[in-house]
Amino acid sequence: MNTQEVIQALATALGTPDLQLDARGCARLRVDDSIDLNFEASGGHLLHVYSTLGPLPGAGAGREKVYERLLTANLFCAETGGATVAIDREFGEIVLCMDIGNFGWTSELILSRVQRFIDAALAWRERFADIDTLPASPVMDLRALHLLLRA
Numbered sequence: 689m690n691t692q693e694v695i696q697a698l699a700t701a702l703g704t705p706d707l708q709l710d711a712r713g714c715a716r717l718r719v720d721d722s723i724d725l726n727f728e729a730s731g732g733h734l735l736h737v738y739s740t741l742g743p744l745p746g747a748g749a750g751r752e753k754v755y756e757r758l759l760t761a762n763l764f765c766a767e768t769g770g771a772t773v774a775i776d777r778e779f780g781e782i783v784l785c786m787d788i789g790n791f792g793w794t795s796e797l798i799l800s801r802v803q804r805f806i807d808a809a810l811a812w813r814e815r816f817a818d819i820d821t822l823p824a825s826p827v828m829d830l831r832a833l834h835l836l837l838r839a
Contacts, residue, residue, distance in 0.1 A: 689798075691729040694788055697795040698802060723809050725802075733790035737771075737802065739809040741782045742816030744775060758782065761812075769808030770801065782816070784809050 689697065692708075695715060699707035702717070709715050713729030728736040745751040761767035771786040786805055788798055 689790060689793070689795075690732050691735045694735055694798055695727060697798060701795065701799045719806055720810060723806075723813050725806065725809070730787075735788045736785065737788060737805060738783045738785035739805075739813075740776075740779075741773070741784055741809070741812045744777075744780045744782060767808070768812075769804035771805050771808055773812070784812055 691713070695707060695709055699705055704717060707715055707717055709727070709729055715727040717725040717727075719725055723739050726736075726738050728738075730736055745754050758773045762773055765771065768784060771784050774783055774785055775781075776783050784805070786801070788801065793801075
């Protein structure tokens with residue numbers, strides 16, 4: 689599937705017929721009145737998907753704790769639904785992002801990945817509602833997962 693076909697498949701599956709790429713290759717879908725799911729085409733067969741989770745914390749505002757928490761969540765994508773948490777320095781935001789490429793995926797598989805992404809973005813957005821109390825990562829569980837995957 690090319691990027692346009694992916695967007696069309698998502699629009700059909702999600703019941704949002706107006707979802708389509710604009711002249712710049714971008715589209716946005718509002719989900720649950722709380723997050724924006726952004727799509728950007730890169731070439732004919734790669735679609736970047738991202739959602740803003742919250743602003744970068746200011747210096748001295750527990751930044752190190754937040755960064756540690758985000759990096760821990762990225763380990764084996766254990767808390768990101770297969771996506772990656774990243775920093776967009778240009779806009780001063782923390783984003784959740786993933787790519788959908790032309791890997792011979794079916795519409796069902798693409799929709800499943802996007803739904804996992806939406807679930808993760810909603811969960812992280814809720815966590816960022818009160819960034820000062822961002823819960824600690826379940827370190828012990830991740831260590832066990834790390835040992836299992838390396839075994």
